[in-house]
Amino acid sequence: MSKAAEAEGYDRLEEAYSRTKAARAKRTKCIFIIGYVLVTLSFVAVFMTLYMGRRGVYVASGASKTYWPDPPPHDQVAKVARYIVHISEWGSIATFSVAPMIEGFPFANILSLSDGPVEVSTGIPYMYLTPMDLTSHDLKNDTRASLSMSEAQSDYCHKNKYDPESPLCARILITGHIVKVEEGSAEEAFAKNALFSRHPEMSEWPQGHHWFFAKMNISHIYVLDYFGGASVVNVKDYFDAEPF
Structure with missing residues (x-):
């Protein structure tokens, strides 16, 4: 080749x-x-x-987003009440105003709330107040208040196309007295953990505002979670119930 x-x-x-x-x-x-x-x-x-x-719902508030189980059946009214209080991150609170222009009128405000850390429910709404707030001014004169919370705070009503005013979008209306939690007590430590764990921003709020922990001592509870009008929930039944 x-x-x-x-x-x-x-x-x-x-x-x-x-x-x-x-x-x-x-x-x-x-x-x-x-x-x-x-x-x-x-x-x-x-x-x-x-x-x-x-399955389940989530509540988004501030920097946190928490997933929760679906609501209890509407006929378990005490359980529904505990559920709404536990998953709620905030509520509308009404007091008797002492402000000069509206003195004596009901005055509604928005407050961040917690009845315990995510894994613990007490049923007691705790809050973090400053003497500078209008609500605190009112409470110095009269500790009576009304507190409202709604499932509309989660995505449950949105997913089911329920308007916030619909009875199917359950809400709770609580009346009672708001009192300061005893300083240095075990309850104050619990309230701090309950609020700060679910509202991390609170730990950075100005100390010069003299914040203090308070709670609502519940006297009366209404729940509207279905057609036919609001149901009265016995306070003892409320505290005996579990949220889930």
Whole structure:
């Protein structure tokens, strides 16, 4: 065999090898792309299954977002009351105003609340107040107050297309007296943990505002969680119930 023929043979072999190598590379790339797409689709499918199949609700407030079980059945009214109080991060509180322009009128305000850390429910609404707040001014004169909380605070009513005023979007209306928690007591330590664990921003609020912990001593409870009007919940039954 001449050198020219030998060189031509080598060129053909090299060309065939290059084609084979390119084909393998292309096949490997295709396999990688197909594998990547399948893995991605699998993750999406798992995520959608978990998301679409997720039961429960969440409450978002400030920097926190907490997931909770679905509400109890509407006929377990005391349990519904405890549920709403425990999952609520804030409520509307009404006092008797002492402000000169509106003295004697009911005065509603929004307060951040907690009846305990996420894993503990006491049923007692705790709050963090400053003497500078209008509500605190009112409470110095008259400790009576009304407190309202609603399931509209979670995504439950939104998911079910319930208007916040609908009886199916349950709410609780509590009346009682708001009193200061004893300083240095075990209850004050509990109230601090209950509030700060669910409202982390509170720990950074200005100390010069002389914040203090307070609670509502409950006297009367109404719950509206279905058609037919509000139900009266016995206070003892309320504290005996569990939220979940």
